[in-house]
Amino acid sequence: AIQMTQSPSSLSASVGDRVTITCRASQGIRNDLGWYQQKPGKAPKLLIYAASSLQSGVPSRFSGSGSGTDFTLTISSLQPEDFATYYCLHDYNYPWTFGQGTKVEIK
Amino acid sequence: QVQLVESGGGLVKPGGSLRLSCAASGFTFSDYYMSWIRQAPGKGLEWVSYISSSGSTIYYADSVKGRFTISRDNAKNSLYLQMNSLRAEDTAMYYCARVNYGIDYWGQGTLVTVSS
Numbered sequence: 001a002i003q004m005t006q007s008p009s010s011l012s013a014s015v016g017d018r019v020t021i022t023c024r025a026s027q028g029i030r031n032d033l034g035w036y037q038q039k040p041g042k043a044p045k046l047l048i049y050a051a052s053s054l055q056s057g058v059p060s061r062f063s064g065s066g067s068g069t070d071f072t073l074t075i076s077s078l079q080p081e082d083f084a085t086y087y088c089l090h091d092y093n094y095p096w097t098f099g100q101g102t103k104v105e106i107k
Numbered sequence: 108q109v110q111l112v113e114s115g116g117g118l119v120k121p122g123g124s125l126r127l128s129c130a131a132s133g134f135t136f137s138d139y140y141m142s143w144i145r146q147a148p149g150k151g152l153e154w155v156s157y158i159s160s161s162g163s164t165i166y167y168a169d170s171v172k173g174r175f176t177i178s179r180d181n182a183k184n185s186l187y188l189q190m191n192s193l194r195a196e197d198t199a200m201y202y203c204a205r206v207n208y209g210i211d212y213w214g215q216g217t218l219v220t221v222s223s
Contacts, residue, residue: 001169034209036152038152043202043213043216044202046210049208053208055211087151087152089152089209091206091208094166095154097154098152098153098154099151101151101152
């Protein structure tokens with residue numbers, strides 16, 4: 001199975017900061033990667049699909065990049081509602097695997 | 108709008124069985140692949156199983172293979188997960204999810220607790 005290594009596991013940031021989260025796949029997965037946001041007690045929400053495509057209704061401050069094995073989620077200017085846990089997920093082949101998650105906390 | 112509503116969770120003893128259901132609405136259910144994903148309390152997300160739109164192709168995570176069975180009834184717009192030989196480590200919130208460039212819609216989840 002493909003392993004997804006996500007970093008950092010947590011970070012503290014202030015409103016307005018630029019935040020970057022990375023995921024590395026153990027083998028090439030083309031651009032078959034998505035990013036999800038999860039708030040406590042809620043189901044995850046799709047932010048980015050196919051590595052860099054913004055899901056409908058998601059603010060443009062979220063962006064994704066990468067291909068092959070290295071991927072990045074960037075929040076250009078962190079907003080109060082962005083404090084949450086973020087996960088990457090590859091859908092290149094089965095079994096799909098998630099990254100371990102990145103908890104974004106208020107500094 | 109797309110809605111996925113899970114049911115069937117609860118408390119079950121180790122070795123027991125449970126059947127989860129997911130009622131889908133707001134889209135043409137028979138056009139979409141579907142998945143189950145779970146999250147143990149305080150832990151990350153784990154993909155569990157996938158079923159194609161017709162039900163002809165199915166995949167499982169190694170952790171549940173041979174114990175869980177995914178199925179669907181397109182006439183009833185419903186997805187199911189039959190869980191047998193349950194273990195403590197199966198304790199989790201189970202989410203029904205629509206497959207579309209990864210997962211584009213999730214249900215609210217149903218909690219399964221395996222404990223004596």
